[in-house]
Amino acid sequence: MSAPVFSYEKDPDSIYRQSFEIVRAETDLARFAAEEAEVAVRLVHACGMPEIAPDLIFSDGSVSAGLAALAAGAPVICDAAMVAHGITPRLLPQENEVLCLIRDPHVRALAKEEETTLSAAQVGLWREKLGGAVVAIGNAPTALFRLMELILEGGPRPAVILGFPVGFVGAAESKAALTQTGGLPPFLTLQGRRGGSAMASAAVNALAILAGKDAAA
Amino acid sequence: MSAPVFSYEKDPDSIYRQSFEIVRAETDLARFAAEEAEVAVRLVHACGMPEIAPDLIFSDGSVSAGLAALAAGAPVICDAAMVAHGITPRLLPQENEVLCLIRDPHVRALAKEEETTLSAAQVGLWREKLGGAVVAIGNAPTALFRLMELILEGGPRPAVILGFPVGFVGAAESKAALTQTGGLPPFLTLQGRRGGSAMASAAVNALAILAGKDAAA
Numbered sequence: 001m002s003a004p005v006f007s008y009e010k011d012p013d014s015i016y017r018q019s020f021e022i023v024r025a026e027t028d029l030a031r032f033a034a035e036e037a038e039v040a041v042r043l044v045h046a047c048g049m050p051e052i053a054p055d056l057i058f059s060d061g062s063v064s065a066g067l068a069a070l071a072a073g074a075p076v077i078c079d080a081a082m083v084a085h086g087i088t089p090r091l092l093p094q095e096n097e098v099l100c101l102i103r104d105p106h107v108r109a110l111a112k113e114e115e116t117t118l119s120a121a122q123v124g125l126w127r128e129k130l131g132g133a134v135v136a137i138g139n140a141p142t143a144l145f146r147l148m149e150l151i152l153e154g155g156p157r158p159a160v161i162l163g164f165p166v167g168f169v170g171a172a173e174s175k176a177a178l179t180q181t182g183g184l185p186p187f188l189t190l191q192g193r194r195g196g197s198a199m200a201s202a203a204v205n206a207l208a209i210l211a212g213k214d215a216a217a
Numbered sequence: 218m219s220a221p222v223f224s225y226e227k228d229p230d231s232i233y234r235q236s237f238e239i240v241r242a243e244t245d246l247a248r249f250a251a252e253e254a255e256v257a258v259r260l261v262h263a264c265g266m267p268e269i270a271p272d273l274i275f276s277d278g279s280v281s282a283g284l285a286a287l288a289a290g291a292p293v294i295c296d297a298a299m300v301a302h303g304i305t306p307r308l309l310p311q312e313n314e315v316l317c318l319i320r321d322p323h324v325r326a327l328a329k330e331e332e333t334t335l336s337a338a339q340v341g342l343w344r345e346k347l348g349g350a351v352v353a354i355g356n357a358p359t360a361l362f363r364l365m366e367l368i369l370e371g372g373p374r375p376a377v378i379l380g381f382p383v384g385f386v387g388a389a390e391s392k393a394a395l396t397q398t399g400g401l402p403p404f405l406t407l408q409g410r411r412g413g414s415a416m417a418s419a420a421v422n423a424l425a426i427l428a429g430k431d432a433a434a
């Protein structure tokens with residue numbers, strides 16, 4: 001008896017090419033500028049859902065701010081370990097530092113003191129690296145809210161905020177606040193409950209690829 | 218001038234409770250057995266999408282097989298680092314080993330030799346740990362296809378396959394093959410293109426919580 005044989009695409013280059021062909025064919029990219037469309041394509045690829053495209057919001061200059069920051073060697077600050085581990089190191093144009101501080105030994109005490117989540121408490125520890133950084137939030141609405149508070153209180157300003165918290169309590173609200181509050185840095189975000197670490201890291205990877213292309217041009 | 222004040226829920230226990238209340242209110246769980254519903258709820262929570270519920274498939278006995286394996290100390294084998302980093306160590310009932318071998322130094326040469334992806338090539342390195350393991354696939358269709366081949370060729374059989382590859386080339390096809398091919402171990406999966414590392418790790422976390430409850434009962 002022989003085992004059933006599955007027929008499937010195994011060539012990584014071919015999988016990659018076919019995937020992005022399908023994403024481009026099925027996603028309505030008409031309203032995006034060229035570099036925004038590149039980022040949108042990678043976000044759709046990460047989640048398998050062309051239907052997210054209408055809910056993406058790029059603030060003016062967000063893509064250029066993000067790729068300039070990466071090209072200048074800015075760190076990438078992530079709210080969750082999953083986001084950090086979804087970033088592809090070889091794409092980063094300056095061996096940029098990728099950090100997540102949620103497991104820093106001070107975070108638990110800070111969260112208790114500030115009566116907030118671990119995710120939000122870690123944001124206070126971002127200060128030293130935050131000015132000019134790329135911030136990628138793929139999990140916690142409270143981290144995005146706390147980041148916006150810190151900036152509006154006069155704290156360091158990141159180059160760009162990639163806002164992709166996910167879920168049922170605060171995710172849609174934090175992203176609405178990101179798009180509606182004046183005085184914040186450039187951002188890109190997905191309105192509503194959807195989001196997640198895969199999208200946040202895909203946004204970083206997309207900016208990194210664009211930064212690399214710019215450098216090669 | 219004072220900064221705008223955001224009003225948002227900061228209490229982690231309250232966020233947790235409210236989130237799951239909303240998931241249970243909005244997700245149609247009627248067709249699931251009690252423990253399947255617990256897993257479904259955590260999968261919906263991970264992605265913010267109650268609408269995935271109709272596409273979830275649990276094979277008979279898959280939840281009990283998964284929690285029994287974790288309770289017995291089985292390792293959790295992941296196809297991607299993101300999946301491994303989404304698993305909450307304190308939930309695991311036996312300090313179960315969590316491993317991902319995609320960055321093993323042998324994988325690149327194996328992939329070249331076998332003319333396949335890094336994701337699929339790593340599956341050959343799972344053999345030693347695979348018998349009775351919990352396998353969580355949250356990224357690569359080729360890893361799921363290769364795993365099914367290896368099992369049907371007479372290789373070691375995991376206790377349960379958590380099949381959540383995502384994307385446009387092979388994801389839906391590999392999950393359809395998982396549900397339609399005889400002779401495979403118990404599984405749970407999400408039909409279609411959607412999936413991802415957050416869902417794969419949420420499935421592991423859900424089984425770990427159930428295993429912990431069983432142990433406490």
